[in-house]
Amino acid sequence: MNRISLKEMKLFGHTGCLPEEKRDGQYFYVSIDMFFPALKGAVTDQLQDTVNYAEVYDMVQSLVEQSNCNLIEHLAYEIGRRVISEYDQISKVSVLVKKPGAPIDGVFEDMEAMIEVKRREAVISFGSNMGDREQYIRQAVDLISRQDGIRIKDISALYETEPVGYDDQDYFLNGCLKIETYLEPYELLHILQRIELDLGRQRTIKNGPRTVDLDILLMSGVRIDTPELTIPHPRMYERAFVLIPLKDLGMYAGPVPDGKEVLPTGIRFEV
Numbered sequence: 078m079n080r081i082s083l084k085e086m087k088l089f090g091h092t093g094c095l096p097e098e099k100r101d102g103q104y105f106y107v108s109i110d111m112f113f114p115a116l117k118g119a120v121t122d123q124l125q126d127t128v129n130y131a132e133v134y135d136m137v138q139s140l141v142e143q144s145n146c147n148l149i150e151h152l153a154y155e156i157g158r159r160v161i162s163e164y165d166q167i168s169k170v171s172v173l174v175k176k177p178g179a180p181i182d183g184v185f186e187d188m189e190a191m192i193e194v195k196r197r198e199a200v201i202s203f204g205s206n207m208g209d210r211e212q213y214i215r216q217a218v219d220l221i222s223r224q225d226g227i228r229i230k231d232i233s234a235l236y237e238t239e240p241v242g243y244d245d246q247d248y249f250l251n252g253c254l255k256i257e258t259y260l261e262p263y264e265l266l267h268i269l270q271r272i273e274l275d276l277g278r279q280r281t282i283k284n285g286p287r288t289v290d291l292d293i294l295l296m297s298g299v300r301i302d303t304p305e306l307t308i309p310h311p312r313m314y315e316r317a318f319v320l321i322p323l324k325d326l327g328m329y330a331g332p333v334p335d336g337k338e339v340l341p342t343g344i345r346f347e348v
Contacts, residue, residue, distance in 0.1 A: 078112045078113070078114065078168075078169075079112065079113040079114075079115070079116040079119065080110055080111065080112050080113070081110075081111045081113070081116075081127070081128055081130070082108065082109065082110045082111070083107075083108065083109045083130060083133060083134060083137070084108045085106050085107075085108055086106065086107045086108070086109075086134065086137060086138070087104055087105075087106055088104070088105055088106075088107055088137065088138050088141040088142065089102055089103070089104055089105075089141070089142060090102060090103070090105055090141040090142055090144055090152075091103075091144070091145055092105065092141075092144050092145075092146050092147070092148070092149055092151075092152045092176075093147065093176075093180070094147045094148070095180055097180075098180065099145065103176070103177075103178040104177070104178065105141055105149070105152075105174055105175065105176055106174075106175040106177070106187070107137055107141060107153075107156065107172065107173070107174050107175075108172070108173040108175075109133065109137065109156070109157075109160065109170060109171070109172055109173075110170070110171040111128060111133075111160065111164075111167050111169075111170055112167065112168055112169040112170070112171075113166055113167060113168060114168050115166070116166070117166075128164055128166075128167070132163075133160060136159060136160065136163065137156055137160075140152070140155060140156050140159060141156075148190070149174040149176050149188065149189075149190040150174075150190035150192055152174055152190075153172040153173070153174045153190050153191070153192035154172075154192045154194065154261070156170075156172045156174075157170040157171075157172045157192055157193070157194030158194055158226070158259065160172075160194075161194050161195075161196070161259050162225065162226065162259070168195065168196050169193060169194070169195035169196070170193070170194045170195070171191065171192075171193050172191070172192050172193075172194070173189060173190070173191045174189065174190050174192075175187040175188070175189050176188045176189070194259050195259060195298075196257055196258070196259050197257070197258060197259070197296055197297045197298060197299070198230070198255060198256070198257055198295075198296070198297045199255070199256050199257075199258055199265065199293060199294075199295060199296040199297070200253055200254070200255050200256075200293075200294040200295040200296075200323070200326070200328060201221070201253065201254050201256060201269065201291055201292065201293055201294065202251065202252070202253050202290075202291070202292045202294050202310075202313075202319055202322070203217055203218070203251070203252055203253070203254065203289065203290065203291055204238075204249045204250065204251040204252075204287070204289070204290045204318070205217075205249065205250050205287065205288060205289045205290070206240065206246060206247045206248060206249040206250070206286055206287065207247070207286050207287060207288045208288060210249070210250040211235070211250060211344065213276055213288050213289045214235070214250060214252070214289065215346065216276055216289075217272055217273075217276060217289045217291060218232065218254060218346060220272045220275070220276075221254070221256070221268075221269075221272065221291075224268055226258055226259050226260045227256050227257075227258045227260065227265075227268075228256060228257045228258070229254055229255070229256050229348055230255045230256060230257055230348065231254065231255040231326050231348060232252065232253075232254045232255075232345065232346045232348055233252040233253045233254070233322035233323070233325035233326055233345070234252060234322070234325055234341060234342065234343070234344060234345040235250050235251070235252045235342045235344040235345070236250070236251050236252060236318060236321060236322060236339050236340060236341055236342060237249070237250060237338075237339075237340040237341075237342055238250075238251045238317075238318035238337065238338065238339045238340070239337040239338040239339070240337075241316065241318070241337055246286045247286065249318070250342065250344075251318040251319070251322065251339075252322045252325075253294065253319065253322035253323055253325070253326060254326075255326050255328070262293065262296055262299055262301055262306060262308060263305070263306060265293060265296075266293060266305070266306050269291040269292075269293070270291075272289070272291060273287075273288075273289055273290070273291055276288050276289045277289075278290070292310055293306070293308055293310065294308075294309065294310045294313050294319065294323075295308065295309050295310070295313075295328070296308050314331075314334075315334060316334075317333045317334055317335075317336065317337060317339045318337070318339050320333045320334075321333060321339055
């Protein structure tokens with residue numbers, strides 16, 4: 078993997094939890110490693126084929142000076158997100174923020190936070206069984222595509238599926254989409270939950286009717302098991318209405334369990 082680095086940029090900012098840190102500020106030392114699967118500028122020797130180091134420096138300096146956040150790890154994440162969003166050729170950014178003036182009663186060189194921001198593939202399942210189901214799904218996919226840090230790569234066909242977990246409701250339309258994103262898993266989760274709310278989802282009955290349902294199934298290199306989020310999705314391999322759309326995306330080749338009915342609709346959206 079090719080790499081370009083900016084090391085130990087000395088920048089003044091006001092990141093910190095204490096009032097005096099916000100008021101007085103202090104110096105931080107920021108280092109960035111930018112990784113590239115291919116770096117055209119190494120061959121062409123042309124500035125337009127690489128990352129402009131001066132632009133990156135100015136970008137980081139502005140973020141550090143203007144930030145009013147509490148934690149250096151959040152500052153590092155914001156720097157990584159900004160840099161990777163500006164340059165499509167970057168696959169990963171590693172940001173190290175050092176805080177030599179941390180307000181701790183002790184002897185130390187500095188406090189550090191290292192954060193990686195990388196592009197990953199993820200799979201999101203979607204479903205609807207209320208109102209104009211296809212329209213709700215189209216709206217959800219459109220809203221996902223408009224989010225900073227998300228690019229839709231592929232979408233499965235739609236399937237008419239029998240409800241699971243609560244039978245006294247209408248059939249669903251279900252499918253899956255594959256995205257590329259540099260967002261962290263919890264950030265992606267909160268975006269999807271906000272889209273659900275914006276489209277009128279109400280969580281009144283467990284597994285009950287919903288205008289739209291959005292779940293993260295998979296995210297490359299990520300395994301999480303918390304009350305808020307589990308990746309890979311813990312029940313995905315039990316659900317034909319998930320596995321069949323995954324086959325459309327070329328992301329599953331195993332057996333599909335018998336059980337609830339899953340019928341093709343012939344509807345497929347353009348990416």
